[in-house]
Amino acid sequence: MSERASEPSTPSATVTAAGPKVVLLAVIAVLVLAADIITKTVAVAQLENRAPLELLGGLVYLQLVRNPGAAFSLATGYTWVLTIVAIAVVVVIIRVARRLRSVGWAIALGLVLGGALGNLTDRIFRAPGPLQGHVVDVVSLFAPDGRVWPVFNMADSSIVTGGVLLVVLALLGRELDGRRTSARGGAEEGADSA
Template sequence: MSHDETETDNQQPRRLRLLFSVAAIVLALDVATKIIAVAALEDREPVRLLGGAVYLALYRNPGAAFSMATGMTWLLTIVAITVVVVIIRLSRNLRSLPWALGLGLVLGGALGNLIDRLFRAPGPMRGHVVDFVSLFAPDGSVWPVFNVADPAIVGGAAFLVVLTFLGYDPDGQRHSKKENADNEGKR
């Protein structure tokens, strides 16, 4: 076994630890803040913070952001399960710390919202996601009401897009734009 192979083998557990640690932190924060939000905000007027830039108001969302896909909770549940499975499968070949971070954010957020869809009312595969942070308006009319999982998913996905654009692959390889263009020209 060469020195390079040994280094890669030793780095794999570190990358997996990062991925699953980030996912666990996001999941724990999401679940804890949802429990607090339900306990503190149920049947209460929105709480205004930062001069009205942020409001805390409890919403149970049967759809996705901006109330899209309302009534399609079962489909959103299947999408979340698929995302979780794909990330876990992708983790087996993960060789990049930045990708581990991005995937950990997406995994933790997807699990947080998936737990709501599976275990909250009105029932399994139809559960409504607890959202409680609103920007600039208490009713979500300016920006969708969200929870901790949502910016983790969006931020993690955006980070992965940037990594891809910059030529970083999950396997740790880096490809320049010129290399990609040369390879496309050879096909």
């Protein structure tokens, strides 16, 4: 390895190399946010004060649930705390994005960011008021009213999918900056785009 290759890159080179991956992260986040807002808007317009709509022979039910808590309706009395946590997640993802050189990490973080922004939008703009808004959940699996599986929305699905992908990437030794970590714990030579 040459001495020049082992020198750390300049900040401008780092931003340039991360650029396409940051754009991918941003596009995914915007698409997830848009899909989440659209599905929630349609759900409020079409499902308010109506019985759950059965689909696929009862595998899926669409119904409107306003959730003051976190996933699985946990922490229902701490809506403002959940809002602050969501803001912190968004800030952390934006801050680490400048080191991003992995397509896999860009996709995963884009899903998490879009989902966090979707639910955060509800917490800020929906009743009962700013930082205490209830999240609109729409999908119930196997039975209405979340009896078998908690009612969820597009943002929740994106957060869970992105989180699972992050775990898989970590288990495979894929780093945020594109490097692969070997089973021995050290970084392997070269960057990988996955």
